[in-house]
Amino acid sequence: MANKKVNKKDIAKLLNQWRQQFTVLAPSKENGVAQMAEWDGKDTSFLDWYRNTVIPPKASFLPPMEEMFRFQKDKEGYHIELPPTNEHKQLIFGIRPCDARAMTILDMTFEEAYQDPYYLSRRKNAVLVGLGCTNPCESCFCTSMGVSPTESTNVDLMLTDIGDQFLIEVVTDKGKELIAKASGLKEATKDDEAKAKETKETSYNKITRKLDTEGIVDKLQASFDDEGFWEQTAAKCISCGICTLLCPTCYCFDINDELVRGEGTRFRSWDSCGFPVYTKMPMENPRLEKWRRVRQKVCHKFEFYPMTFNVIACTGCGRCIRLCPVNWDITQVLESVPVKTGVRK
Amino acid sequence: MxxxxxxxxxxxxxxxxxxxxxxxxxxxxxxxxxxxxxxxxxxxxxxxxxxxxxxxxxxxxxxxxxxxxxxxxxxxxxxxxxxxxxxxxxxxxxxxxxxxxxxxIDLSKVERLVGKDRDELDDVTREGDKVIIKVNGKKKEFPVTEVxxxxxxxxxxxxxxxxxxxxxxxxxxxxxxxxxxxxxxxxxxxxxxxxxxxxxxxxxxxxxxxxxxxxxxxxxxxxxxxxxxxxxxxxxxxxxxxxxxxxxxxxxxxxxxxxxxxxxxxxxxxxxxxxxxxxxxxxxxxxxxHFKAGMDKEALPLMTHYEQEEAEDFFR
Known part of the structure; x- marks a missing residue:
C-alpha cells in the first residue's frame, strides 16, 4: 500500500475516527507523569512536548498491577472467578520505535516461552501507531541497539514528521485496516517521501550516545565470576526498582494473594531483580549482596536473553540512565566489562 | 575548594x-x-x-x-x-x-522556568545570587533562589x-x-x-x-x-x-x-x-x-530513648 500523509492539525480528527473502534491511548502528563493514557478526544498538545514517556508503553500490556482472579473458600473447596473478559482493543498512538521494539522483545517471553493469557489478550487486540523521534534525549542510545529512532518496524503504522504533516507508512495488515477506515488522508508525494527520508537521517544522527556490543555475550560470560568488577560496578547502586520497573523490556512480576474473610484476590504486579527480597527463599538468598543483583540485571539483558532468544533485551531507550537517582549508566558499565580470555563453561 | x-x-x-x-x-x-x-x-x-x-x-x-x-x-x-x-x-x-x-540547583525548576528539558539546555551556571541559563545560544538570568x-x-x-x-x-x-x-x-x-x-x-x-x-x-x-x-x-x-x-x-x-x-x-x-x-x-x-535531627551527635536519639520524667506514663 502506498504511503499516506495527514496534516498535523487533523490528528485529532484521525484519532477520533479510530476512537469509534478502539480505546485510543496517547502521550499524556495529565496524571503528573508522562505516560500513555486514554486520549480525551481533543488534546493534541503532546505533539509539542512529547519526547518519550516516563512510564513505558509495556504498562498497557503488563500493567503495574492487575487482578488475575478472585476466589472464595467454603466447605466444598475453592471457587475461582476469572476477571470479566475484555477485548482490550487498545490503539497506542505515538509509541516510539525503541518501545515498539521492546514489545516484540516482550512477546518472546510471553508468547514464545509460554503463553501468558493476560498479556496476550491485550497484545493480540492492540494496534501500535508509531511516531518517529525527531528530538531524542541525551540518554538515548537506540542506534547502538540496532534501532533507528524513526524506523517503521514493530508497529502497524508509522508516522514521520515532514513539517506541517506526518508521512504515514503502512506496515502491517492491521495498519492497512486502520487506513481503510480513516478519511481525510492524502496520498504521499515523492516530495513527501524525500522529506521523510531527510527527517529519518537527521534524527538518526542526533543519537550521540554509543555503545559497542560486539562480543558482549562472551565478555560477560568471561567476567561472570569477577567479583571485584561487579562490586565496583554496583557500589553506587541504591537497589531501587526504577531502572527495571521502568525498563520497556523488563517483565518480572510478583504474585500475591489477599484473603479477607474467605474472599480472596490474586494479584500480579511488577517486580524487580534489584530488590533483595526478589530471590529470598526460606533458607537463604542467593542474591543477598548488591553486586549479585546488579550482575543479574546486566547479564539478563545482555547475556541470558541473547542466549535464549538471540536478541539483546535492551532497545537503548535511555530511561534507566535518565531516571537513575545516582546516574548509574548502563553504557558505561558495559564498556568497562573487562576483556578476558577463556570463556566460563 | x-x-x-x-x-x-x-x-x-x-x-x-x-x-x-x-x-x-x-x-x-x-x-x-x-x-x-x-x-x-x-x-x-x-x-x-x-x-x-x-x-x-x-x-x-x-x-x-x-x-x-x-x-x-x-x-x-x-x-x-x-x-x-x-x-x-x-x-x-x-x-x-x-x-x-x-x-x-533543582533541574526540574530550571526546566519549568525556561520551558525546555535539561538536555536541551546549553549551559546552567551559578554566579553568586544569580543563575545563568543558556538556551539556543541565548543567556537568561534569574535569581538563584528560583532554581x-x-x-x-x-x-x-x-x-x-x-x-x-x-x-x-x-x-x-x-x-x-x-x-x-x-x-x-x-x-x-x-x-x-x-x-x-x-x-x-x-x-x-x-x-x-x-x-x-x-x-x-x-x-x-x-x-x-x-x-x-x-x-x-x-x-x-x-x-x-x-x-x-x-x-x-x-x-x-x-x-x-x-x-x-x-x-x-x-x-x-x-x-x-x-x-x-x-x-x-x-x-x-x-x-x-524541640528536636532537629542530626544537629548534635551527643543528643540522644529522639524515638529510641526514654527518660523517667517523660509525660507519657502508659509504659511505666
Whole structure:
C-alpha cells in the first residue's frame, strides 16, 4: 500500500475516527507523569512536548498491577472467578520505535516461552501507531541497539514528521485496516517521501550516545565470576526498582494473594531483580549482596536473553540512565566489562 | 575548594587514614554528578564540587566496611550525625570533608522556568545570587533562589557543624528561610477530606520502586516493614491505599531522623511531592519535642530513648 500523509492539525480528527473502534491511548502528563493514557478526544498538545514517556508503553500490556482472579473458600473447596473478559482493543498512538521494539522483545517471553493469557489478550487486540523521534534525549542510545529512532518496524503504522504533516507508512495488515477506515488522508508525494527520508537521517544522527556490543555475550560470560568488577560496578547502586520497573523490556512480576474473610484476590504486579527480597527463599538468598543483583540485571539483558532468544533485551531507550537517582549508566558499565580470555563453561 | 578536596582525599588514602573516599565525580549526562566510591588514590582527581552535587552520600555509610572519608554538604552531615546517634556509624571511622553549601540547583525548576528539558539546555551556571541559563545560544538570568531545591531554601545548616576537614569559608543560613514552601502551605489550607483526596491521587501513581526509601539515609532497616510477610502489614501491590500506608509508616519511622535533605522527592520517578509529608513531619517533631535531627551527635536519639520524667506514663 502506498504511503499516506495527514496534516498535523487533523490528528485529532484521525484519532477520533479510530476512537469509534478502539480505546485510543496517547502521550499524556495529565496524571503528573508522562505516560500513555486514554486520549480525551481533543488534546493534541503532546505533539509539542512529547519526547518519550516516563512510564513505558509495556504498562498497557503488563500493567503495574492487575487482578488475575478472585476466589472464595467454603466447605466444598475453592471457587475461582476469572476477571470479566475484555477485548482490550487498545490503539497506542505515538509509541516510539525503541518501545515498539521492546514489545516484540516482550512477546518472546510471553508468547514464545509460554503463553501468558493476560498479556496476550491485550497484545493480540492492540494496534501500535508509531511516531518517529525527531528530538531524542541525551540518554538515548537506540542506534547502538540496532534501532533507528524513526524506523517503521514493530508497529502497524508509522508516522514521520515532514513539517506541517506526518508521512504515514503502512506496515502491517492491521495498519492497512486502520487506513481503510480513516478519511481525510492524502496520498504521499515523492516530495513527501524525500522529506521523510531527510527527517529519518537527521534524527538518526542526533543519537550521540554509543555503545559497542560486539562480543558482549562472551565478555560477560568471561567476567561472570569477577567479583571485584561487579562490586565496583554496583557500589553506587541504591537497589531501587526504577531502572527495571521502568525498563520497556523488563517483565518480572510478583504474585500475591489477599484473603479477607474467605474472599480472596490474586494479584500480579511488577517486580524487580534489584530488590533483595526478589530471590529470598526460606533458607537463604542467593542474591543477598548488591553486586549479585546488579550482575543479574546486566547479564539478563545482555547475556541470558541473547542466549535464549538471540536478541539483546535492551532497545537503548535511555530511561534507566535518565531516571537513575545516582546516574548509574548502563553504557558505561558495559564498556568497562573487562576483556578476558577463556570463556566460563 | 575542589583542589583542596582532591588533595585532602588523596592524602587520606595515601596515609591510610581512610580505606574509602565517597564523593562526587562528573555524571554521564549534562548537569549531573554521580557518587564516586573508591579506594584508589588516583581517583581523587576526579572529585568535583559544583551546584549539581545532589546526592546525600550518607546513604552509603552503613553498608561500607572500613574507614571512610566522605564529602558532606550541611544536610548530608546531619544525616551522618544522625547515623552516629543511632549507632549505625562510628564517629572515629568517618572523616567528614565539609562542603559549605550555597544550595543545589533543582533541574526540574530550571526546566519549568525556561520551558525546555535539561538536555536541551546549553549551559546552567551559578554566579553568586544569580543563575545563568543558556538556551539556543541565548543567556537568561534569574535569581538563584528560583532554581534551588525547596529544601535548600529552607536550609538551616549550609555548613556542616560536625566535620574533620573544612573545604571552604563557612556559610550562614540564608536570611529568609522558606521553611515549608508553597506546596505545603497550599496543602495546609485544604480540609482533611480534600487532603485525603489529594494524597490518594498523588499516591495512585506510585510504582513501588522504593527509590524514596533506598535513597534515604534514615531508612537503614535491613528488612523494611513492607517486605514482611508474617504478618503482612502492606500489600506489595501498588494500590493507592497500600502506597499511602507505605508512605505514612515510612514517614513516622524516620521522624526524628529525617533531616529534610529532600532526596526522597528528588528521586521519585513519578513526581510524588514526598517532601510535603517529610517536611511536615520534621516541623511537627520540632514543635512537639524541640528536636532537629542530626544537629548534635551527643543528643540522644529522639524515638529510641526514654527518660523517667517523660509525660507519657502508659509504659511505666
Amino acid at each position: 575542589e583542589q583542596k578536596l582532591r588533595q585532602e582525599a588523596k592524602a587520606l588514602l595515601e596515609q591510610g587514614k581512610v580505606d574509602w573516599i565517597i564523593g562526587f565525580e562528573p555524571g554521564s549526562l549534562k548537569f549531573t554528578t554521580t557518587p564516586l566510591i573508591t579506594k584508589d588514590k588516583n581517583d581523587a582527581d576526579r572529585l568535583v564540587i559544583n551546584p549539581f552535587i545532589v546526592n546525600n552520600l550518607a546513604d552509603f555509610l552503613p553498608e561500607i566496611k572500613g574507614r571512610v572519608g566522605i564529602v558532606a554538604k550541611g544536610c548530608d552531615s546531619r544525616s551522618i550525625v544522625s547515623l552516629i546517634q543511632d549507632n549505625k556509624v562510628v564517629r572515629e571511622d568517618v572523616v567528614i570533608l565539609a562542603v559549605p553549601c550555597p544550595g543545589i 534551588l531545591f525547596d529544601h535548600c531554601l529552607a536550609c538551616e545548616l549550609p555548613t556542616p557543624q560536625e566535620y574533620d576537614i573544612l573545604l571552604g569559608e563557612p556559610r550562614p543560613p540564608a536570611p529568609n528561610l522558606e521553611v515549608s514552601g508553597k506546596d505545603i502551605e497550599n496543602l495546609k489550607g485544604l480540609t482533611p477530606e480534600q487532603r485525603w483526596e489529594f494524597w490518594g491521587n498523588e499516591l495512585s501513581r506510585c510504582i513501588r520502586c522504593y527509590a524514596c526509601r533506598n535513597v534515604c539515609p534514615a531508612c537503614y532497616c535491613q528488612r523494611c516493614f513492607v517486605e514482611e510477610t508474617e504478618p503482612q502489614w502492606v500489600m506489595p501491590v501498588p494500590r493507592w491505599q497500600d502506597n499511602l500506608l507505605f508512605q505514612i509508616v515510612r514517614n513516622i519511622h524516620v521522624a526524628g531522623r529525617c533531616t529534610d535533605c529532600g532526596e526522597c522527592e528528588r528521586v521519585c520517578p513519578v513526581n510524588i511531592p514526598l517532601r510535603s509529608l517529610t517536611r511536615e513531619m520534621y516541623d511537627m517533631v520540632d514543635e512537639l519535642f
